[in-house]
Amino acid sequence: MSQTADPARAAWRAALAITLALTVVRLVALFVTPLELYPDEAQYWLWSRTLDFGYFSKPPMVAWGIWATTALGGDSEPFVRLSAPLFQAAAALFVFLIGRRLYGPQTGLAACALYLLTPGVQLSAAVVATDAALLCFLSGALAAYVFLPQTDGSRRLVAAAGAGALLGLAFLSKYAAVYALIGVALHLVADREARKVWSPPTVAAALGALLLVLAPNLVWNAAHGFSTVQHTAANANWAAAELFNPGELLDYLASQFGVFGPIPFAVLAGGGVVMALRRRLTRQDLLLLCFAAPPMIIVAVQALISRANANWAAAGYAAGVVLVAAWLLRWRARGWFIGALATQGVVAALFLAFVLSPELADRMGMANAFKRAKGWSQLTEALTDRAMHDLSLDAVAVDDRFMFNAAAYYGRDYFARPDAAPLRMWVRTAHPQNQAEVEAPLAGTEGGRVLAISVEPDFTPEMKADFRSVSDTEIVNVRLDSERSRRAELFLAEGYERRPRDPLTGLPTPP
Template sequence: MPQSHSPQGSDGELRAALLLVAALTVARLIALFGTPLELYPDEAQYWLWSRTLDFGYYSKPPMIAWAIWATTAIGGDAEAWVRLSACLFQAGATLVVFLIGRRLYGPQTGLAAAALYGLMPGIQLSALVAATDAPLLFFLGVTILAYVNLLEADGRRRVLLAAGVGAALGLAFLSKYAAVYFVVGLAVHLALSRPARAAWTLPAAAAALAAFAAVLAPNLAWNATHGFATFQHTAANAAWSGVQLFNVTEMGAFVGSQFGVFGPIPLAVLLIGVVLAARRRQLSANDLTLLCFSLPPLLIVTGQAFISRANANWSGAGYLAGAILVAAWLMRWRARRWLIAAVAIQGAVAAFFLAAVMSPALADKAGLANGLKRARGWSQTTELILDRAAREPGLTAIAVNNRFLFYAMSYYGRDRLGFGAPPLASWLLMEGPRNQAETTAPLTAAIGRRVLMVSYEGWRRAEMQADFAASRDLEIASVWLDRRHKRKVEMFVGEGFAPRPRDAATGLPTPP
């Protein structure tokens, strides 16, 4: 059975963990409410979802929309309130890290793990962006906490904890389907650990499955009535089509990004620890538990990066367990200087990141302007387009050819769109919709009599014009994002929307 550590005598570490979380949360709240950076288009998309609560959406499960609905219902639709839940979820996740570390290794390790996790570079971004990773990590942490307690419980308490594992895992799946990595880790752990198999009695397994099914059932029902849209989008993200296979460069870039996301010293410690464990062929029960939940996401996504492609955050499901394991190994190796160095480096990076969020000019001077361009200029771009629309009498629609632009306009034009204004629509390049904007607001002949068409960066403008009986008054306008980057839109009025047939093989418009 896993070694347990009594929380007795841990009051000092608990107070320190609470102070750490409070300090990080206050600093993040100051950055959230003080930053001039605008919503990323994906954040604007999630905000748009939150206006109509549902049990599922085109590309993601519903938790992110529910969270944004809750915070904006309290404070309004300003950017900070849209992003607030991310900060709160990561505060909760850091406390859960402390509780897991304390349970498995003692209060000092729990505190070290909370510091490593709370200051992790990837977590800084996750805590300030409205996205699915923050709720995923929080509920995965709760799932792991219930699981490690279940391994030492018996009787009625074991069944209750098993139900907690199932319910928390269900909430993790409602946050992001990457929660499946817990299922992978659980399967590996059961295969390698006889005590783990013994802990899952029939009543415990039944309680976990029942709680999991009860939580996830509404989302499954939504997907069943919407052609399993979210599942298909998730599968498409991992698809290999159109990507060079067996790409060593892509894999190297992904692995390199993990040193930046997880932290250089913590990731090095994790890799060294795995190598040492493999050479010695020996792991403690607690180490094995955490390794089963931290290593599979990293290995699987690294393999995916080699086969096709992968984003840096796709292995995020392993960050929480990995931070605890790294802290435990550093404490066990008595490598306190390395622990202090890791915390100091990550603290410095966190401080710089928060400063750059508060004053983007600092990021510009550091050569990081390109990383912020997607959070700039959307309100100006929206105003530019809506001002042009106001000068065109008799419009039946405003149509854009880019989902990012659609979502940004939905958010930053929320006070001008509607109330008699022409509807915002999405021009379809292909025969069928490829995202939620195209699914819910496609440009059709019914609203296509006289349309202000907007081509993002001039993309496919000629094909857009060919879908109309007539087009006129082309205007090219730009918005500067910083001294080196600008966003361009090309606008024209299209009359008589009659889309050309799409090629049966490619789905693209046929030549005029």
């Protein structure tokens, strides 16, 4: 065994060990936490009951992952969420490979550790959503991309096809994978040597694999009026009255210190500017900046124009964390690196403690962060208990997509019964705004006798006005913590007659 091989092998073993250890901890937390599915998770579970190549608001990967894990262990919350920590474990190992290939095994190990402790990654590993799969496949595609220059002939074609296929899987996870295409374009423009790798056969292999993987989703979108693409574009919300929101930009930048980590984000943002101005960027630095910067900058512009969620820049995490690790080691900033690991380790430990014991979060003033994962099963129980005692119901209707998704999941035993009234969504606006309204709208043929639950106080009068008669209201109040509760109104309604909707606003006309 050569001496040069020992550090690389030792670093790989260490990366495997820390990834496995933290993944086991995360899995234990999933199986122990009392937190319920939050409504978007319940929605993804509902999608997974009918496999498809696309859904109303998201590509299909999140539903496919839930289908696989629930087929393994059943429909309980831990198995619904199981794919998330597994995807993030794979992403961390891809990050190690990227760092090792570009800078050496020590940087690969440092980047792997930083990635595993990134606050946004920690959250993403605890809930089932689109980001975990996106980061897994984007990291894999980037690992294949940086491997390309070390190959030739048929091996290069295989690597290019692998990069294209992994990028296609990233697109099937979340359309934010487009940032990787922007990164490739920027890198090829900025680095002449990089362009030499991409011969016509190599380009054909990568694009062919990408299109082959992505084609079923493109066909699904075409058959469904490109609903997923339209929903993704609508999130930009550029139709707002004011298209200049410096406060939103400041909130977004502040959030990056939280989700990427205070020291890593400061190093990435400040170091990138300083290194570029002093022209001290290496070719490896330039490559990673081409992939890390576009999500950060484009989402910052989006925040200034309208608004942006903190996780919208997640596509830059893998490249960004490798760059941070490389710079801290190059600058011999050992104290800062240890500080970054320690800070993010404390945050990760606190988060896991809150997941295991939401009461601890309540006592430390963090209850608001977990309110969306509480109270849904109790509301659903009140709804289904009432429905089971009325065999003459034509439908059970809700006025909120969150409640619909939660009721579908937590009421799955009741709604699977042959004598159960079907779960339906009261459609408030002229046109459907979500998948529940598309696939399960309350129809006139089911509106003879309806058990309704309203969790949106502003919508309740409008919902009642769509029926000829309604019963007295029963208030259901579920305590979430010492300060918060979730309130709903439960009532029987008969004679569903959908009133006209305003042609301009799409909202119900006054009764």
